Amino acid sequence: MVAGETSGDLLASRLLSGLRSQLPDAHMHGIGGPHMAEYGFVSDFPMEKLSVRGLFEVLAHYREIKGIQNDLRDQLLQARPAVFVGVDAPDFNLGLEAQLKHAGIPTVHFIGPSIWAWRGGRIKKIQRSVSHMLVIFPFEEEIYRQAGVPATYVGHPLAQVIPMEPDQVTARNVLGLKQDNRVVAILPGSRMSELKYNATAFVGAAKLLLQRDPDLQFVAPMAGETRHRYFRELIAQAGLQDVPLLVTDGQSHQALAAADAVLVASGTASLEVALFKKPMVIAYKMMRASWHVLKHMGYQPWIGLPNILAREFLVPELLQDAATPQALADAVWLQLEDQPHRARLHERFVAMHHSLLRDTATESAQAVMQVITDSKAS
Template sequence: MRIAMVAGEASGDLLASHLMRALRQHLPQLKFCGIGGPKMEAEGFEAWWPAETLAVNGYVDALKRYRELSGIRKQVLKRLKADPPDLFIGVDAPDFNLWLEEKLRGAGVPTVHYISPSIWAWRGKRVFKVKRAADCVLCLFPFEPALYARHGVQAHFVGHPLADEFPLHSDQAGARELLGLAPDARIVAMLPGSRNGEVSRLADSFVATAQRLYESDSTLRFLVPMVTRHTREIFEAAIYRAQAQDLPIRILFGHSHDAMRAADVVLVASGTATLEAALLKRPMVIAYRLANLSYQIMKRLAYLPYVGLPNILAREMLVPEFIQDAVDPAAMAAAIEKWLYDREACRALSERFDTMHQSLRQGHAERAAQAILPLLRRR
């Protein structure tokens, strides 16, 4: 049997590789093809295009690349209609995959969408598109299946892969030893994002926040994990613009999880890293800026009063958020200082994060495979 998959970006590549492995435990001869990344290829995936092809940052970037991505999508559809797979799984990338799923489902190919789009946060009307496109939706968060049930869409909560990956107890001392940090150091980790645009829009504000914190407490040290050489250069340029070369900022290549584990508080761009910080039980302050046009569009379509995943899961403002024009170094420094000096608040937050972690820890790959197998057995 053959499954076609389209996964966008590194996160989709990781999710899909785990799912491939779990499915092969039940059906060893399964073959996989489509759009995927190196982790999927390591599991035997036949990649027609790399997963990074689908990476976009906001509406503006998506509009600039619309013709290119639309052309790729049409080529994938043509190829799959000419030689239909037994199942199609769209992994994240909803703007790309839902269109493809709807066309393939109309041609008689069973379809799965993994993971659920954020219909609970913005663009809620997408639930009708999902209903047309997918025979089954796999959800990372426990509140999502009920939202789909209201519209007659089959959906399964499978848990979050990060909750399985991260231990329930975070070893701060071990992380500090690994990074060569003093056990009693006072550390703030700063994660301004993984994409060039994200880092460009936040770097100056993050450096200014560090300056304010250091003026108040010269014992503080700052860790800044960077994903690529280019993002590192962007952040270093912000340090030079602020004439902050004397700040005790240590830029790491990778090691984002180690930096967060080692930290007392995390200043983090909105995104998956906020959930990672919560699973590591770290107090955090969330910041985010989009290109102005992208922000105005999302603001009009948004339904929730918060954007950080820990706040969305808790359905309350557990940790402070500073979005767009509210990204202010003085305010962010004050919010970080609150976590640095209020141990009782940090303890209570850690307990909430522990409960969150337990609820998401479900053995996601096997649960996802169990939801998909009935569709394959019908074939």
């Protein structure tokens, strides 16, 4: 298995939770993180090496990433595993899967690339690379089947992990936050490159929000000690170290449960916020050269998963130059203050949660086991 970032590690762990009980003695290895390790998964390479986002940012690390891909490919071609499962990270995994499938090793891809959003031409590469696709949104199954790629809708793993009604009181107690003062969670991204471009604007927005409500509390969960330290360095360099901010190692779900509103970078985290039924502002900044290329490649007017699933701008999206501290602060303030809007969002997010709820661990594990069985039979 290969998962390339924190969100993939969490998603993959749900599959492993169902698969480990059926394959208790299997050697499960590749690239992954701490959530996967809980099920006996062994990471042959550091997952952080793949956690790079943005066209030019990836190019800067291309030699190292390609080297890891080649080394892993050579290992797997020699070991000939019963199945390879690529978890998201399509730019890394699809190329690896194509070579493995060509060599007769069955390949499963967990989380279909969003060809419905951008880069639809990837379907040809997917056809060459993937024996079976596991999809996490209900409308995706038919898209892949029409393209000749066997697919199974397994629900979104996070819909099972996150409670339908989060316990805000307990979360605030766990984090040491005051019950009577409002909380804003700040999630600038799990990748180092995301922190580099988002952290200063996000914390700058927090400073401005404090001018409107000095009793606001801010919590910023970080994906590990390295990102925690880098985040602190970035806000210190920007002169924002005096903004009162609870920075935690992990505990992102506690932070979201505790929050009244969330400022979040686009990606899987925005869907987590929706599943926690929290008003949010989605924002994203990246290297300017990458932005100029990527902004013309989308098929839809939305980039945030909650908006894509709703097919409308349920929550604001502020991208690149629009994501100034002032604009972010203004948008978050409305999410805090507009009570009818907050009630409507809660209702929509509950419906969204139900639509994504399946026994993902069991259904994804069954699909993988079927691929293994079919491969042995042939």
